[in-house]
Amino acid sequence: MTRELYKWIATFGVLVAIAIVMPTQLSFVITATLFGVFAMSWSFFTSFSGYLNLGHVIFIGLAGYTSAALNYHLGWPMWLCMICGVIVGTGGGWLYLNPIHKRISGLSFEMVSFLSIIALSNLIVSSYARPLTGGDIGLSPIDGLFSELWLAVVLALFLCACGFGFAWYLRSDSGKVIDFAREDQSIVRQAGADPHKYTGRLLLLSGLVGAIGGVVYVHYSGAAVVSNTFALAFMIRIIVMAIIGGRFSLRGAILGAYLVVFLSMQLMQYVDAYVQFLVIYGIGFVIYFFAPKGLVGIIDALWVRVQRLARPSRKPQDDSAGA
Amino acid sequence: MAREESVPVLELQDVNKVFPGVKALVDVNLRVEKGEIRGLIGPNGSGKSTMIATIMGNYRPDGGRVLYEGKDLAGVRVWDRVRRGINATNQTATYVADLTIRRHIELGVDVNHFPKEDVERVAEIVDLLDALDELPSALSAVGAKKLELGKVLTTRPSFLMLDECFAGLSFEEGEEMANIIKRVVTDYDVTVLVVDHNLGLVEQVAQVTTVIDRGVVIAEGPFQEIVNNLVVIDAYMG
Numbered sequence: 001m002t003r004e005l006y007k008w009i010a011t012f013g014v015l016v017a018i019a020i021v022m023p024t025q026l027s028f029v030i031t032a033t034l035f036g037v038f039a040m041s042w043s044f045f046t047s048f049s050g051y052l053n054l055g056h057v058i059f060i061g062l063a064g065y066t067s068a069a070l071n072y073h074l075g076w077p078m079w080l081c082m083i084c085g086v087i088v089g090t091g092g093g094w095l096y097l098n099p100i101h102k103r104i105s106g107l108s109f110e111m112v113s114f115l116s117i118i119a120l121s122n123l124i125v126s127s128y129a130r131p132l133t134g135g136d137i138g139l140s141p142i143d144g145l146f147s148e149l150w151l152a153v154v155l156a157l158f159l160c161a162c163g164f165g166f167a168w169y170l171r172s173d174s175g176k177v178i179d180f181a182r183e184d185q186s187i188v189r190q191a192g193a194d195p196h197k198y199t200g201r202l203l204l205l206s207g208l209v210g211a212i213g214g215v216v217y218v219h220y221s222g223a224a225v226v227s228n229t230f231a232l233a234f235m236i237r238i239i240v241m242a243i244i245g246g247r248f249s250l251r252g253a254i255l256g257a258y259l260v261v262f263l264s265m266q267l268m269q270y271v272d273a274y275v276q277f278l279v280i281y282g283i284g285f286v287i288y289f290f291a292p293k294g295l296v297g298i299i300d301a302l303w304v305r306v307q308r309l310a311r312p313s314r315k316p317q318d319d320s321a322g323a
Numbered sequence: 324m325a326r327e328e329s330v331p332v333l334e335l336q337d338v339n340k341v342f343p344g345v346k347a348l349v350d351v352n353l354r355v356e357k358g359e360i361r362g363l364i365g366p367n368g369s370g371k372s373t374m375i376a377t378i379m380g381n382y383r384p385d386g387g388r389v390l391y392e393g394k395d396l397a398g399v400r401v402w403d404r405v406r407r408g409i410n411a412t413n414q415t416a417t418y419v420a421d422l423t424i425r426r427h428i429e430l431g432v433d434v435n436h437f438p439k440e441d442v443e444r445v446a447e448i449v450d451l452l453d454a455l456d457e458l459p460s461a462l463s464a465v466g467a468k469k470l471e472l473g474k475v476l477t478t479r480p481s482f483l484m485l486d487e488c489f490a491g492l493s494f495e496e497g498e499e500m501a502n503i504i505k506r507v508v509t510d511y512d513v514t515v516l517v518v519d520h521n522l523g524l525v526e527q528v529a530q531v532t533t534v535i536d537r538g539v540v541i542a543e544g545p546f547q548e549i550v551n552n553l554v555v556i557d558a559y560m561g
Contacts (some may be wrong), residue, residue, distance in 0.1 A: 192435050
């Protein structure tokens with residue numbers, strides 16, 4: 001794990017360096033880091049458990065809306081609201097999704113998690129919930145976090161600490177069980193364990209990190225609205241980031257998040273939102289179609305090729321040389 | 324003074340299992356005593372695998388009771404049955420192709436918090452010690468059967484069901500498996516239920532044999548007695 005720790009320290013160094021050399025682009029750095037949190041936490045559960053979770057935004061949305069609602073309606077201090085938001089987001093999301101993942105798997109789980117976010121996003125904007133959620137306008141103004149270097153550094157530290165924690169967990173004895181649960185749950189049962197206990201823990205950890213990202217994102221955006229919490233488009237954006245970077249790679253999710261946010265911000269200056277999404281989703285499609293392991297997979301393959309080229313080729317010994 | 328009756332390791336009392344249009348098990352009664360190697364034979368579709376799945380808890384019986392060491396297993400989930408000492412190998416070996424044989428054998432050790440030395444011990448018994456760091460896809464048919472047995476041995480079972488453990492093996496390979504099973508019984512103090520079509524190999528290992536046909540137990544006793552039973556001959560020959 002020491003090597004893994006060094007890799008995450010290096011990743012942290014790169015993220016901080018980006019923040020330092022781009023002082024005028026801190027909003028890009030902070031937004032990209034937050035999407036890195038979302039994409040990595042989504043990928044942690046989906047890639048390693050074998051369940052395609054389309055409802056990850058439930059953690060993000062519940063946490064974000066709880067924090068925003070407490071701040072907006074009750075005027076509680078932002079930090080207290082954020083803590084409450086994380087507890088409600090993680091607990092609520094897990095209590096909702098964990099029994100579902102225990103009962104159904106495969107396409108059924110995908111459909112239920114997908115329909116859940118559609119239902120929830122409609123509930124949030126419905127007239128029943130409007131007094132609490134602000135309907136389609138959302139909850140604004142709320143106490144905000146601003147584009148400052150300390151926030152970028154703290155978020156990068158959080159992201160890398162979570163990445164290292166995830167990697168450590170996946171290499172632990174529990175992680176080894178998850179390797180089997182992902183491929184064939186009957187092998188885990190035959191070994192005397194409930195596979196859902198292990199995938200459920202993965203869901204909880206993934207949800208906790210997503211919920212922490214959710215409260216920070218809502219306060220950084222200055223508002224809780226469906227489009228930055230429960231929306232299907234928001235979920236798809238997170239998935240596309242993870243896919244572009246590389247499923248089964250935690251650092252790949254961060255790479256994907258940075259690339260997509262950077263591309264969005266660049267395209268925003270020239271084209272409308274529809275074309276922007278067309279380009280980004282198109283890139284996601286092409287990468288997933290031609291390189292399912294994403295950019296990390298491409299980089300790994302290139303690295304192997306470079307190593308092969310760099311290795312001195314063995315020439316057959318020339319017996320006559322010494323004669 | 325009346326002799327106290329011993330509690331069997333496994334007892335099935337009037338167990339029924341029905342699938343749509345098929346009675347897979349009909350009032351099945353079975354007693355397996357501690358330390359016994361029991362053979363279970365029957366034609367294709369006779370209910371052998373359903374019986375194993377019902378004992379393991381993969382199927383819930385529609386009637387009757389499954390008792391393990393005198394305790395009713397109703398409501399006990401598969402993994403809890405494994406932790407209580409019941410386990411079964413699959414007809415077709417299950418493995419994850421890109422994880423080593425060592426990882427497969429380690430799984431039961433890790434999950435049950437047994438000492439890591441168990442990995443080598445089990446691998447030695449099932450004759451996979453030299454192949455621990457290989458991938459299971461490299462194994463031959465008999466190798467895959469050994470891996471399947473090794474996986475369940477790491478859970479330290481006291482009652483073990485071997486489903487079609489000789490299927491697809493040559494006579495020599497079958498004999499090799501039979502010897503491993505005999506060693507497992509000695510080393511692990513385990514009671515075994517051997518389920519197979521290969522009557523010759525079942526005869527080699529089993530002390531008592533039960534015959535099942537169309538979900539009904541039709542005969543039970545020493546192998547030689549069973550094979551001369553007209554009902555059994557009729558079931559096999561149609």
